[in-house]
Amino acid sequence: MALLGALKRNPLECWAAPHFERPIVAGGLPIGHVLLVHEPGAIRRVLLDNAVNYRKDRLQRRVLSAGLSDGLLSAEGEQWRLQRRVIAPMFARRTVMDFAPAMLAAAEALVERWSALEDGASIDVAPEMAKVTLDVVERTIFSDGFGSDAEDIRKAMTTYFNTIGRISPLDILGVPDFVPRLGRLRVQATLRFFEKEVDRVISVRRRMLAEQPDQAPRDLLTHLLEALDTGGSGGLTEAEVRSNILTFIAAGHETTANTLSWALFLLSQSGEWRERVQAEADRELIGPVEDMADRLVETRAVIEETVRLYPPIAAISRVALDRDELNGERVRAGSLIVISPYVLHRHRLLWDRPDAFDPRRFLGAAQATIDRFAYLPFGTGPRKCIGSSFALQEATLVLATIVRHFAFRLRPGHAVWPMLRVTLRPANGLPMVIAMRSLRDPDRCRPAERGLPNS
Ligand code: HEM
Numbered sequence: 001m002a003l004l005g006a007l008k009r010n011p012l013e014c015w016a017a018p019h020f021e022r023p024i025v026a027g028g029l030p031i032g033h034v035l036l037v038h039e040p041g042a043i044r045r046v047l048l049d050n051a052v053n054y055r056k057d058r059l060q061r062r063v064l065s066a067g068l069s070d071g072l073l074s075a076e077g078e079q080w081r082l083q084r085r086v087i088a089p090m091f092a093r094r095t096v097m098d099f100a101p102a103m104l105a106a107a108e109a110l111v112e113r114w115s116a117l118e119d120g121a122s123i124d125v126a127p128e129m130a131k132v133t134l135d136v137v138e139r140t141i142f143s144d145g146f147g148s149d150a151e152d153i154r155k156a157m158t159t160y161f162n163t164i165g166r167i168s169p170l171d172i173l174g175v176p177d178f179v180p181r182l183g184r185l186r187v188q189a190t191l192r193f194f195e196k197e198v199d200r201v202i203s204v205r206r207r208m209l210a211e212q213p214d215q216a217p218r219d220l221l222t223h224l225l226e227a228l229d230t231g232g233s234g235g236l237t238e239a240e241v242r243s244n245i246l247t248f249i250a251a252g253h254e255t256t257a258n259t260l261s262w263a264l265f266l267l268s269q270s271g272e273w274r275e276r277v278q279a280e281a282d283r284e285l286i287g288p289v290e291d292m293a294d295r296l297v298e299t300r301a302v303i304e305e306t307v308r309l310y311p312p313i314a315a316i317s318r319v320a321l322d323r324d325e326l327n328g329e330r331v332r333a334g335s336l337i338v339i340s341p342y343v344l345h346r347h348r349l350l351w352d353r354p355d356a357f358d359p360r361r362f363l364g365a366a367q368a369t370i371d372r373f374a375y376l377p378f379g380t381g382p383r384k385c386i387g388s389s390f391a392l393q394e395a396t397l398v399l400a401t402i403v404r405h406f407a408f409r410l411r412p413g414h415a416v417w418p419m420l421r422v423t424l425r426p427a428n429g430l431p432m433v434i435a436m437r438s439l440r441d442p443d444r445c446r447p448a449e450r451g452l453p454n455s
Pocket of ligand 1: 253385
């Protein structure tokens with residue numbers, strides 16, 4: 001019962017010392033036999049080499065993708081394979097680089113909002129990061145905007161994310177789907193609202209593509225509509241286009257927002273890295289935009305270290321279809337395999353100073369020493385995150401833009417604690433005291449002179 005309570009309150013609090021010290025921990029939950037797997041070879045077997053034997057489990061599909069059953073995140077088998085093939089080019093490096101101006105524009109809109117605040121104002125940066133990533137979603141999926149109901153759509157999105165994240169004890173007890181979960185009823189109503197709005201935006205764009213194709217923006221919506229099945233061409237159905245729009249919003253918005261919040265928190269604790277990232281931003285946030293993120297090498301290392309310490313998707317799970325063996329442990333048909341990037345990335349057997357913030361791990365030759373199955377912020381294997389380049393580019397550009405314009409420090413006395421609610425977010429927000437930096441004379445507002453902590 002205590003475990004169920006913790007799972008509902010904050011599943012992160014269920015991890016104990018042995019999980020961070022042992023390669024595999026086996027145990028039982030009311031839902032059956034569970035293996036907590038944090039050994040690179042075993043992870044490779046589950047997510048890559050023998051991935052056909054492990055499918056996404058009911059609990060993860062239920063929590064992560066409530067209502068998005070036709071989208072890439074939760075589709076299975078042939079439907080998933082077809083979607084992955086059709087959608088992959090939309091997130092290829094070249095296409096993602098074309099989105100850099102839209103990402104920077106969203107970051108600059110945030111700078112404009114914050115510039116209107118009084119110097120030394122205290123704001124909760126967590127919802128601010130959600131706003132900027134939602135703005136990126138809006139500019140890259142529907143570059144002509146959500147339309148007149150934009151604010152209602154944003155509100156609905158917040159309700160959706162606040163509700164789907166809670167694991168219902170009924171889910172853990174394996175109570176069948178037809179038993180209604182209270183929160184989920186609210187999600188269904190919100191989803192119906194989304195679907196209606198997305199249909200409206202799709203029909204406007206389809207008209208434009210039919211009547212004035214040259215005028216249509218080259219955003220994700222146009223790419224998806226161009227991938228529509230036209231009489232057996234092997235493309236997407238209309239329902240899949242709609243589900244994937246919702247999937248991109250759901251999978252891409254909170255994850256990146258939390259990455260940015262945690263990066264600001266970690267930088268607020270490290271004078272050295274704050275200065276390094278500021279210097280890089282002052283130097284590199286000029287010139288061609290498309291490859292700007294590639295030039296922000298240290299900022300990107302900060303993001304990669306951030307998603308090591310605070311991986312937004314803190315647990316990946318699969319169910320075994322047939323018997324197997326992982327690192328000498330027996331897997332039964334039906335066993336639940338849980339791989340937690342949060343535990344893996346802080347595992348005592350795999351990392352040197354696992355809890356220390358050190359972006360040097362991701363610079364130069366050091367990066368090559370990281371076992372690719374010990375670092376999984378975006379998963380791995382066939383179901384690896386399709387939006388990883390998009391997210392890394394977005395987070396790098398937004399973080400650099402923020403540090404270029406603002407000095408910031410954690411509001412004194414605020415205790416920061418991670419909470420898992422679909423994504424890993426700071427419980428009780430992240431209040432920061434912010435002040436404008438003068439770009440003409442960056443030295444004028446060095447953190448020390450503004451009384452910001454330098455450690
Ligand atoms: C920092 C940001 C992000 C993180 C940490 C993240 C993490 C992940 C992880 C761990 C998975 C694999 C889950 C599993 O194997 O069970 C995944 C899958 C996925 N992600 Fe992301 N993601 C991020 C951003 C994005 C963005 C920006 C998009 C799209 C706009 C996106 C779309 C998807 C989709 C569609 C899948 C399912 C892929 C498939 O099953 O084929 N993600 N993500």
